[in-house]
Amino acid sequence: MRRLFAFHGGVKPPAHKAQSTALPIAVAPLFSEYVIPLHQSIGGAPRPLVADGDPVLKGQKIGGADGNVSAAVHAPTSGTVKAVEMRRMPHASGLSALCVVLEPDGDERWIERAPFDHKNASPDALRDYLRDTGIVGLGGAAFPSYLKLNPGKEGRLDVLVINGAECEPFITCDDTLMRERAATVIAGAAIMREMLAAKSVIIGIEDNKPEAIAAMRTAAQGRDMAVVAVPARYPAGGAKQLIRVLTGIEVPHGKRSTDYGVQCFNVGTAVGIHDAIALGAPLISRIVTVAGNVVHPRNYEVLFGTKMQDLLALAGKLPDTDRIIMGGPMMGLPMPGEEVPVVKATNCILAGSQALLPPPPPEMPCIRCGECALACPADLQPFELYWFSRAKLFGRAQEYHLFDCIECGCCAYVCPSNIPLVDYYRFAKSEIWAREREKEAADAARSRFEFRTKREAREKAEKAEKLQARTAIRSVTETDPAAAEKKALIAAAIARAQQQKAEVRPQNIDNLTLEQRAEISAIESRRARFHEMAKTAADEDT
């Protein structure tokens, strides 16, 4: 029996998972239009590689990774590019970003696919390959996976954690994936273990998923991987919480878990890596739970770019649905509309209604009861952060580790005063970021100004010096006849300097080929001859 480590706090919201696991994963049919945002991962926004009217194949790269942190995006199916334009993104802000709008031809014609030999590939080649197949973390953060698939300073990792905890209510995409494609998950985990040279692999699954645990245990037989049931307690599926539960290691905020000898990947990511390495297929789809206020809650295999409204129609959205949430009820984002597309970070589409997700009762003052501190998995004092954020004492909020907050929502969940605590933290964080940006801009402006002042002062000083020197020369010649000799010396020096200047020093004469050198010496000799001739003519004139 493996020893597990509890994390502090956490809550037990109603799971609502049974509804969407009654039926197996269904492959969503082909819809009439796909809107594929180019920016689907943390990091740089990929550049578009296609234009209006271009035909594309399924799996063809349509957005090239940009910069060190970025991941490519691909056509989810074959068809024609209708437009590359700004469309609303699946984000609470409702902001638009560049998307490729694709009209499928229905043929599903793939690009050429070939397995990738990761065992004999150089680390650079492997990194580029994973970036160009668009592999990102499918747990929700969409962090480019190639950045995590490097064994770190030690050259090898102690523990590779595969995250199948899935602690948010309603979401069952990982659960069904493990039930139905356990062998692929395990195969993906095995590939990652090779890449990371990991000593051990632990797959953590919340104990409310007995079917998934059983399927994974069967698939992992003879593989030397541990499939571990962890107590169901939100947010056990947070990477840091799961690492803590399984290994006892606490990775502090802002530190790379690799430096602590551990790395964590979602089960969906394991499948994505398997498909990319073993099949040569880029990441173009994922499992998405459609749940909440729908007639048939279910998991679908969905192509990226599928509009949420198409999936909601498939699942039978009920008429009293008043909002669409991407993710679960604890951390999900409210969507600006139903036409926004499914992206790599979309694990769940939750239809909400007044009955299902009732608005919170009126907010009361904080009574410092400390329930939030008992629930906080980051061991923070949430009510103190709330007081500081409210008072705009952002420095104090940072001293009390505001940025260690993972915004899991446990504090707001238990608050008897119904305070939207996480909103206060989001506000404080964005204010701090804004102030830092302002400060940076102000610093840059100040250093620019200081440099200019310095330069102007220097120029002024130089000018004054020159002027003084000139005046000195003039005064010397005018007043002191004895200094005539000195003047002559100066004049001679100036003449020498001018002569030196006149002698053209040829440049770029190093590392020349023999032919070039020969050519140069030919030119030089010609020039010398002409000089000689000119000199003779001048002598004859005088």
Added chain:
Amino acid sequence: MNNSPYFRQPVSVQAVMLKVLAALLPGLAAYVWFFGAAILVQIALASSAALAGEAAMLMLRRRPLALFLSDGSALVTAWLLALSLPPLSPWWLTVVATLFAIIVVKHLYGGLGQNPFNPAMAAFCVVIVAYPQLLSQWPSPASGDFMNQWQMIFAGAREHVDALTMATPLDALRTGLHAGTGKAAAILGGTQGMGVLAGQGWEWVAVGYLAGGLWLIQQRIITWHIPAAFIAVFLAVASAFHLGSADRFAPPLFHLFSGGALLCAFFIATDPVSAATTPRGKLIYAAGIAFLTYIIRVFGAYPDGIAFATLLMNICVPLIDMWTQPPVFGHKK
């Protein structure tokens, strides 16, 4: 449209406050059983005054009336204050004290959640300084003729007060030791109305508070830290003095079951608004109250020390909280 989380546990300030009131019921029942229904009259008086004062202040401050009147916090203050004052106090004393608690200590500091001092204890300090005589008149057991009590509370029929009231054993002990009439054990033994551990009847009221307080811990309304630290330190200090000189200091259990010690441990020191909040902070805070309570009770001029001790430690709360911030995830040594 609100942001995540969209789920909330069905808890409310009102539910918390109602549970605190419910937890006071066992102690209150024992109170009525031994000392008659006068305490119920006082609770009704204090509750009415608290709600009236709360409503007036909410209107002046333009706050939603129904929301805050129904939160139960004013009632908790009223009940704790009524349970701290002698049950035969004249009606105006209870009303004035309650209004002071609600208007000055609670609302002038910003209302619910903003008061640095425990409202009930601050008001208690005000009246005990202003009317020390009235606050030393505690009923003797079986003084429970309700008509007499009613007369004393409302009609100002205070001339019979000596017939119905007496010094509590805590008072008798102090007076006796002061006058040098004998040793602690002898004084307590000779005190009329001495029960098994402490004052007859009062010890059962204290047991009631203990039972209600344990239920609050079980209900996760309060954590164990404050009551445990209070009781442990209180017993430790009392034991140290008792062992040092049994002639001059009463046994620790006598102290624990006398006066407001257990009411303080479970209901007053645990008031979340004015108490320390970190686990270690709560221990320090409660230890401080326990120590000061004992010192004030034994060496001071007042019958009990909980109110002054609580206020003194209330002042220290911001400092205690600042010093005892627990390490956060990933930053533990």
